[in-house]
Amino acid sequence: MKFWKKAANLVLRFVLALVASGIILYLSGYSPLKAYKAMFWGAISNWDGIALSLVQATPLIFTGLAVAFANNCGIFNIGGEGQLYLGAIAAGIIGAFLPSMPHFLHLFLALAGGAVVGGLWASIAAWLKVKANANEVIITIMLNNISILLCSYLVNYVFKAPGPVPQTPEVQPSASLSRLGTGTQLSTALFLGVLLVFAVWFILYRTKVGYEIRAVGANPRAAAAAGINVPGMMTLALFLSGSLAGLGGASQVLGLHGRFIQGFSPGYGFDGIAVAILGGNSPIGVLFSALLFGLMRAGGMVLDRTTKIPVDFVLIIQAAIILFVAAPDIFKSLKGGVKGARSVAK
Amino acid sequence: MEALRMTNISKNFGQVKALNRAEIVVNKGEIHSLLGENGAGKTTLMKILYGIHQEDEGQIFLNGQKVTISSPKEAISLGINMVFQHFMLIPNLTVMENIILGKEEAKMGVLSYGESRKKVMELSERLGLKIRPDMKVEDIPVGEKQRVEIIKALFRGAEILILDEPTAVLTPQEVTELFKVLKALKAENKTIIIITHKLKETMAIADNVTVLRNGKTQGVIEAKKATPEILAQMMVGRSVMLEVEKDKVEKGQVILEAKNLSLGNNLKNISFKLHEGEILGFAGVEGNGQTELLETLVGLQMPTSGDILYNKQNIINHSVKERLIMGIGFIPEDRNDRGLISNFNIWQNCILGYQDRYQKNGILNLSAIYKESKKLVDRYQIKTEGIFSPTSSLSGGNAQKLLVGRVFYHSPQVLIIAHPTRGVDVGAIEYLHQEILAMRAQGKAIILVSADLDEIKQLSDRIAVLYEGSIVVEGSAHSFSEEELGIYMAGGALKESKVVGS
Ligand SMILES: Nc1ncnc2c1ncn2[C@@H]1O[C@H](COP(=O)(O)OP(=O)(O)O)[C@@H](O)[C@H]1O
Ligand SMILES: [Mg+2]
Numbered sequence: 001m002k003f004w005k006k007a008a009n010l011v012l013r014f015v016l017a018l019v020a021s022g023i024i025l026y027l028s029g030y031s032p033l034k035a036y037k038a039m040f041w042g043a044i045s046n047w048d049g050i051a052l053s054l055v056q057a058t059p060l061i062f063t064g065l066a067v068a069f070a071n072n073c074g075i076f077n078i079g080g081e082g083q084l085y086l087g088a089i090a091a092g093i094i095g096a097f098l099p100s101m102p103h104f105l106h107l108f109l110a111l112a113g114g115a116v117v118g119g120l121w122a123s124i125a126a127w128l129k130v131k132a133n134a135n136e137v138i139i140t141i142m143l144n145n146i147s148i149l150l151c152s153y154l155v156n157y158v159f160k161a162p163g164p165v166p167q168t169p170e171v172q173p174s175a176s177l178s179r180l181g182t183g184t185q186l187s188t189a190l191f192l193g194v195l196l197v198f199a200v201w202f203i204l205y206r207t208k209v210g211y212e213i214r215a216v217g218a219n220p221r222a223a224a225a226a227g228i229n230v231p232g233m234m235t236l237a238l239f240l241s242g243s244l245a246g247l248g249g250a251s252q253v254l255g256l257h258g259r260f261i262q263g264f265s266p267g268y269g270f271d272g273i274a275v276a277i278l279g280g281n282s283p284i285g286v287l288f289s290a291l292l293f294g295l296m297r298a299g300g301m302v303l304d305r306t307t308k309i310p311v312d313f314v315l316i317i318q319a320a321i322i323l324f325v326a327a328p329d330i331f332k333s334l335k336g337g338v339k340g341a342r343s344v345a346k
Numbered sequence: 347m348e349a350l351r352m353t354n355i356s357k358n359f360g361q362v363k364a365l366n367r368a369e370i371v372v373n374k375g376e377i378h379s380l381l382g383e384n385g386a387g388k389t390t391l392m393k394i395l396y397g398i399h400q401e402d403e404g405q406i407f408l409n410g411q412k413v414t415i416s417s418p419k420e421a422i423s424l425g426i427n428m429v430f431q432h433f434m435l436i437p438n439l440t441v442m443e444n445i446i447l448g449k450e451e452a453k454m455g456v457l458s459y460g461e462s463r464k465k466v467m468e469l470s471e472r473l474g475l476k477i478r479p480d481m482k483v484e485d486i487p488v489g490e491k492q493r494v495e496i497i498k499a500l501f502r503g504a505e506i507l508i509l510d511e512p513t514a515v516l517t518p519q520e521v522t523e524l525f526k527v528l529k530a531l532k533a534e535n536k537t538i539i540i541i542t543h544k545l546k547e548t549m550a551i552a553d554n555v556t557v558l559r560n561g562k563t564q565g566v567i568e569a570k571k572a573t574p575e576i577l578a579q580m581m582v583g584r585s586v587m588l589e590v591e592k593d594k595v596e597k598g599q600v601i602l603e604a605k606n607l608s609l610g611n612n613l614k615n616i617s618f619k620l621h622e623g624e625i626l627g628f629a630g631v632e633g634n635g636q637t638e639l640l641e642t643l644v645g646l647q648m649p650t651s652g653d654i655l656y657n658k659q660n661i662i663n664h665s666v667k668e669r670l671i672m673g674i675g676f677i678p679e680d681r682n683d684r685g686l687i688s689n690f691n692i693w694q695n696c697i698l699g700y701q702d703r704y705q706k707n708g709i710l711n712l713s714a715i716y717k718e719s720k721k722l723v724d725r726y727q728i729k730t731e732g733i734f735s736p737t738s739s740l741s742g743g744n745a746q747k748l749l750v751g752r753v754f755y756h757s758p759q760v761l762i763i764a765h766p767t768r769g770v771d772v773g774a775i776e777y778l779h780q781e782i783l784a785m786r787a788q789g790k791a792i793i794l795v796s797a798d799l800d801e802i803k804q805l806s807d808r809i810a811v812l813y814e815g816s817i818v819v820e821g822s823a824h825s826f827s828e829e830e831l832g833i834y835m836a837g838g839a840l841k842e843s844k845v846v847g848s
Contacts, residue, residue, distance in 0.1 A: 206712075208705040215698060218689040224646060225676060225684040226699030227667030 010278075010325065017320040024316055030309050039314070042302030043295045049302060055185045055256065057294025059084070059265070061193035062248025063272025064279060064286040065200050066241045071281045072204055073237030074217035075129075079122060079140025080245040081269025082147030086121050087114035087246025089151045092253045092260030093159055095171030106174040111192075111250050118246015119239040121147060126238035130231040136238070144269070155262050166262040177255035187255030194287065196244065201283040203240075213237050245269060274322045293318070348410065349374040349537045350395070350506060355404035357390055357561075364390040366561040367404070372506075372554075374409075375535040377528055379542060379552035379569070383581055383771035384742060387561040388541045389431070392508045396428040397421040425505035429495040429512065437484035441477050442466065445498045462501075469497055473530045474523070489520045496527065506537045513547055517631055518799060518832035525551050543581070543772075545574040545588070546800070557581055582773045590779045590804055593787060597807075598622025601791045602674075602760050604643070607652035612638040614815045616652070620760070625782070625792040627806030627823065629799060631835050635815035636795045637679060640762050643793070644676045645669045656760070670699055675758030677750055679765045679795070685749040686737055693719035693733040695748060700756045718755075726751030727777065743774030750778060754785060761785060761792045767801060779805060799828055813837045 022032030043049045063080045070077035091114035098106065125139040152166070161169040180186040204210040215223040216233045224230050248268065253260050275293055279285030300314030350372040357365040365387045372378045382388045393399045395406065397415040406413050408424060415421050421428075435444045446462045463479070470477050475493045483491065492512060499507055513521045528538055528551060542548055548555055549569055557564040557580040564580045578586040600619045607616040613635050620626050630636055641647040643654060645666040653660050661669055670676070676699075678684035686695050696719040697704050704715045719733040726747045730740060740748060750766060766782060767775040782805060786792055796802050802809060803823060810820040811834040819834050833839075 206710055207708050208701050208710055209708060211694070211697075211701055211710060215687055215690070215694075219687040221684045222678075222687050222698065224666065225644070225678050227665065227670045228699075229665075229667070 013325045014321065017317065017324040020324065021313070021317045021320040025309070025313060030307075030313075035303060035307065035309050035313060038307050038309075039296070039299030039303045042306065043299035049298060051184050051186050052301065053291070053295040053298040054190055055294070056297040057290045058187075058190050058193050058255075059248045059252050059268040060271055060275050060290035060293050061190075061197065061287060062251065063245050063268050064275030064290045065193075065196055065272075065283060066244035066248065066269075067272045067276035068279060068281040068283065068286050069200055069204070069244060070237055070241035071276060072210075072217050073213045073234055074220060075126075075234060075238055075241070076137050077122065077125075077140055077238060077241045077245075078137055078273065079125060079143050079147075079242070079269070080248075080272045081265065081267065082140070082144035083118040083121050083242040083245035084249035084252075084265055084269045085151045086147050086249070087118035087243075088249030088253045088264065089154055089159075089168070089260045090114045090117035090246070091175075091250030092168040092171060093154075095175035095254055096169040096259065097159070098172075098175075100172065100174060103174045106172065107177070107254070110171070110175040110254055111247060114246045114250025114253075115243040116246070118249065119241075119243035122238045122242025122245070123235060126235040129238075130235060151260070152262055155260060159260075161259070168260040170259050171254055175254060176258065177251060179255075185256055187251075189251035189255035192247070192251055193290075196247070197283045197287045200244070204283065209233075209236070245272070248272075271318075274318075278321070278325055347374040348372075349408070350539075351405075351407040352391070352395065353405050353407075355391060355394060355406075356402045357387075357394060357399060358402055363561055365394075365401075367563075368558060368561060369563040370539075370556045371566065372537055372539060374537055375532060376553040377532055377538045377540060377551055379540050379548040379555045380558065381542060381545075381548050381555050381577060381581060382558035383543055384769055385771075386543075386558040386581075388543075388558055389510055390561075391558070392428060392510065392539065392541060395421065395506075396426060396508065422502050422504075425503060426508070427499035427502055427504035427506070428508040429492065429499060429510065431510045431514065433491050433495055435483045435491060435494060435498075438482060440480050440482055441486065441490075441494050442479040444483055444494060445479075445501055447498075449502065466497060466501055469500055473500075473527050475527055488515045489517070489523075492516070492524070493527075500531075500536075504536070506539065507531065508539045508541070510541045511543070512540065513542065513544065517835050518828055519836055521547070545577050548572075548577065549574065559583060578772055582771065584773070586772055586776050588776075590776075590783060592783060592804070595623040595787055595789070597624050598789055598791075601657060602643075602793075603655040605653040605655065607639070607642060607649045607654070609638050609642055609647060609649045609815075612815050613642065613649065616815075616817055618810060618817065618820065620791045620793060622759075622791050623786060623789045624808065625786055625794055625806045627802040627809045628793065628795045628812055629802045629809055629831055629835060630795075630812035632797055634812045634835075636764065636812055638815070639812070640676070640679070640764055640793070640795060643762055644674060671702075673757075673759035675753040675756065675761050677753050677761070677763045677766060679768070681745055681749045686745060688738045689736075691734050691736050692723065692728075692730055692740075692748065695737050696722050696733065696752055696755075698752065700752070703756070722751050722755045723748075725755065726781070743770045746770050746778065747774060750781065754781060759790060761790055763792060764795045765797060766794070767796075767798070799831060803828065803831075811835055 025032045025035055043053050063084060066080050067077055091110040094110040094113040121143065125136045125143060128134040128139050129136045155166045155168060159168045161167050177187045177189050204214060212228045213233050215228055216230050220230050252264060257264055271293060275289045276286055278289035296314055296317060300311050303309050303313065304311035348371060352370045355365050355368045368387060368391055380388050390399060394401050397417045397420050400416065406415060413424065442459060442463060445466050446459065475497055477490060477493055477497060512524060516524060531538060540551065549572065552569040554566060555569055555572060555577065556566050557577065559581060574588055578588060598621055601622050602620040604616050604618050607613055616639060618626065628636060638647060642649050645664060653662050656672060682688060687698065693715055697715055704711050716733060723730060723733060728744050728747045728751065730744065766778050794802065794805060806823045808820065809823050809826060810817045811831060813835065
């Protein structure tokens, strides 16, 4: 009953978002119906479209999980983008520069490197929050800039591959995530993402640590009174959140681009926020909302190829969806954060 | 003569039937008690009279005339005034400014307080409502704020004065003072409606009592003819044991000892010994160090100096969790703040703090958790649809049973309990008191903090009074009268030094 009410509410908001962006499109002189048809039909009617949607969804699964995981501990991690970048460059460096070794070992090291670097980067925010009660929203935003610029420095001056493009050398085959067929951009990164969905679900709902993380997220003062180490759980949650984002970056490098390229992310980390909130901060919800966002991104590309409608239209739809679907909840969680529900409880 | 009649008043808040054809009839110049458990609809009924809420159906008659009251402004012009549970004063204005607010007089455009001030001070003196007119409201104590509210109401010309749970914030002495004022008002033929859920007070002050239960009027009774038992039965709908039977329990050895605990300005040199099978009650006006003391004992706050011995072992550096594992159970003062996680469902709250016992290699043993949670819910008579229901769906009494039950169920040695029955209905109070005494009978050592003196007196073997962070007196429970405790709570010492046995 409650579930259906919630679902109906979500669908309604989604339709409103489509209507609103349709109006904008109409006022700009295009036919919204044609656009939606080209977009959604293009993204699901053939294997290429589906594959493209999945490719676009893959990084969003990781970043969506990252944001959702931290949110479960009452922490708003806006730093996904920066953590993703650092995870990507770490994986790129390990994948390209380590001497040759068995496939699984190399791949494991590259992924683990991405996860650990992303996690440690997020832990800076955790550390500042726990030590100085700094607001993690502000810290993670600022860390985004630092990390993206740091990556630019590294890729331009330290690990640059020869040539005009700021990118690292190609990742060795032993560290690559294999493609799911010739001529497709789909790779096992997708499976890794889905695997993580279930791993995160298991951690949150089936383990003691997950229980404690959610207790801290839901009521830090009650958690503290129950003997749960609140700062410890917050640090752990932010570390794992950063690791998930870092893995997202690593999987892009190892599965899609084959190297770290400056500016490779069109904002996957930020989209992760919308994905997480649309998914109700539950891992399964994140999977579905990432697929939806991937579908829209892919649809936008089809739109660009097959109609005169500019690809930017997809950005409008995305913005409308965020406004209608996710913004109320973002606002709620931000308000909670400011009110100090999220400050480190004594 | 009949001053007020409200008939067939119904009011719904969404799904909640707050009032269901409620009735109240109040005579001119009487003190009328509106009695009922939490959530019975008392406040709602009076807010309808005061024009804050509009009734869905029903009629209101003032002095026999049918009236409709659509705003507090209208109510005030009809001579109805209400003093709320949470005061409505403006903190950074002075007492006088607050009283006069809305009825300012101006001489050629300049505010002048002359006349009004005289009137206010005259009111204050005549009724014994002591106020300091030029203090800022934020700097005066609660009791005085309440007096300011009452004067404000009278200054606006109240003929019917409604007081919503006025004694909840007062010490016993202040309650006595308040009742004197109410009697003086009655002598001036004012009509007073006092909302309360306390039986003793009702008996002490009221002429007539209207009892509400579940939004319905259960009956009206002359206070002279009522007994606490009759009133309790009307409130709860079944007979209730008001006085708990306390069996004699052999005191065991000292299990918890505080030695010179200090915490900034909040706690000063607190020392006490707690034996097995004993309840040590801490009385005191709220905000005199109770919260800090309990949080220091369980490890949520680090004292600036002093030691805590548990079974002779110093546990001052032990974490909350270590103390919990050692057997110190904690029932915090506010179940929604530190006690329960309202977003969690019931089984998740059943294991909070004890999750270590329900896991293997870090993985929760859900079947064991479900089984034990069901047992806990049964054992502590928590009324709910099941362990998968949200905790927020529990009523106050059942939420409190869950909190208390969780700690009791996991067999602690020492219990640190704050306000175990706050905001809980009479039936649940009876039950919780019995459970606390059952723990005592099992030889558990219990520290009890409560704002309710009756509760402290009934349950405790020994009582210590906290005032400004110090224990001002400690002794066996029956060596104090309620008045004496009140004096200590207010910071006074008894004139003759009294020998208190222990
Ligand atoms: N503004 C409101 N909105 C929704 N429910 C309310 C509101 N005010 C009171 N209630 C509900 O109405 C019932 C009666 O409340 P109240 O009149 O405050 O009881 P009492 O004063 O007797 O404790 C309760 O169930 C309460 O939750
Ligand atoms: Mg009330």
